[in-house]
Amino acid sequence: MTCLIKNVTVVDPKNKIHGTMDVLVKDGKIADVKKGLQTDGDVVEGKGRVLVPGLVDMHVHLREPGCEGAETIDSGCRAAAKGGFTGVACMPNTTPPIDSAGTVRYILEKAKSSACRVFPVGTISKERAGKELAPFGELIENGVYGFTDDGSGVMDSGLMRRALEYSKMFNKALMPHEEDELLSAHGAMHEGGVSTRLGIPGIPRAAEECMMERDIRLVKCFGGRLHITHVSTKGGVEIIRQAKAEGLPVTGESAPHYWTLFDKDVNFNTNFKMYPPLRTPEDGEAIIEGLKDGTLDAIVTDHAPHAEANKDVEYNVAAFGIIGLETSLGLVLTTLYHKKILDLEAIIERMSYGPCRILGVENQGIAKGADAHLTLIDLEKEWIVKKEEIVSKSKNSPFIGWSLKGQVVGTMVNGIWTYQINDD
């Protein structure tokens, strides 16, 4: 299959391109990148649009196997493609969890026919129970890209030490869910003035910051590579900044809801409930600062689909998590790009190269001979997030009704369009 994307603004910091040209895709590869290309095959007019290296979301819950009512690999990947993602790392808190070769193979088999690449992440502990080390070697051999007990913190410091030490043989990152469950116990939102007013038990910032400090100290003592997931606090950004200043192999990520929504927005709405919880505008500003200065390497969604039955209940007992794949880029463009906080180069770094580097996925960008993973964007397009247009099986988004500027118009994986918008 051949496809020529004509007159498109190509932006790729790695290959140092920022200008209008043509991109020819042939047999899954980028055949050429320059002006005035011709083809006998399909032509996509790219005038007024921007073509960037395929976006990758390194923190996604696809829910399969085990919770197919909320999401499947197929539906989650279609949602990802609509959001401009050409790859997603799927978290292992499935049933069964991703702690054995069989489950990894099952996921990769299902992912073969899906709309984006799937990079499974294995568990740190067997059965994600926080007691015994999962078989890292076997999991890597079958195709995992990192390890986490996401959804639960690793409370046992001894186990975390061994996990970091053991991971050194494989050069894969540990991506722990930083939560001291004794500090977050019973909590359902950020602990502060709003939780006090609403009478909702609080989750203090210390619940995640203490665990970050512990894990960074363990890396310093025992080695291993640490990627800190879903940072929500100002203190968390600072902890990572200091670790990086010390030269430790530590990276970090955050998600758009942590700088666009805050605890004051909660008001018992369960679509504003997730772990870590929405914090305060001051935390949001620190996260944006962390994205600007590179303290935070990746923008993720922590896409966490939940069936309505688990959200349409009293706030305290509702499931933690929100979906995010379809709104992520729109939110980033609206709140960071159009406000001139991050330029496209920085956004591509945080949403494509950064995640790939941490996962160990090759990403050559938009260069002759590279695999054709591409995202085509209309930066100026204004659109409204509508519940009925959500592709994910679950609709638990706090952004329904939001007006966003900047939309994905096409997603290409291995030279094939997995998503294309045709509205004009």
Next chain:
Amino acid sequence: MEWKHKHLLTIEQLSKEDIEYILETAVSFKEISVRSVKKVPTLRGKTIVNFFCEPSTRTRMSFELAAKRLSADMLNVVSSSSSLSKGESLKDTARNIEAMKVDMIIIRHSMPGSAQLLADCVSCSVINAGDGPHEHPTQGLLDAYTIKEKKGRIQGLKVLIVGDIAHSRVARSNIWTLKKLGADVTVVGPSTLIPAEIEKMGVNVSYYLDEEIPKADVINILRIQRERQDRNFFPTLREYIQLFGVSEARLKNAKKDLLIMHPGPANRGVEIDPAVADGPYSVILDQVTNGIAVRMAVLYLVSSVGSSKKVKMKS
């Protein structure tokens, strides 16, 4: 003034005028309870459900008597808060109750926000009789009524709320009510039971009861739950009593016209000494009496909005 609220979910959502209107309305209802025939036809033909998902004697009885003295038909539904464990959500239960064509649901539930959740999914009126640690609006109102009855005013009074502020819906509803009516409110308790950033609700915070007592016009003492000790909010009840138990000795420097209040049920000998609970400052039983008048006023006002809407829909 016209009453506009179809539900009574929180005091936070009410204006000062709303609160004053309820308190004024309650004055005229109080008299009914001392008649030999304690009944007026105001809510005849209305069906009210007391939907209590948490143990309660006083509040449930108080609402029931209030409804009956207004001639409403009153049904008590007592269920466990863990209706989820039976596979039925709060919403389902509420919709079932509503399908039986009731005019009002009074809900007590362990989860904050449950009254709002209910109001969002049924078309009848909803009254919050306590939603977890969030609010207990009628308690805030009856406490304000009692203070006003005894003191003639609320504006400018110094009110202490003492005890487990963190887990107390009574504290929150009292803070909103009293602040809106112009009182100076100080919360006093162990630092572990003063919730984060409570100053944002407009109150002062103190850990030192003895320093606060001489300045106080009213002390509202909250029930201390013994199980808090197990979660290390304080080391022992003995130490709690030493620091925060309201005893006669502690009141020796109190103002002569101090009011001692307690929402009940009191742990005598723990947060409040029996001599104080039964002593000259105590208005605890007045609170109970006034609770009925205030709840009659609330049922009456809320019901007036519910029914006028229905009339409009028919015409």
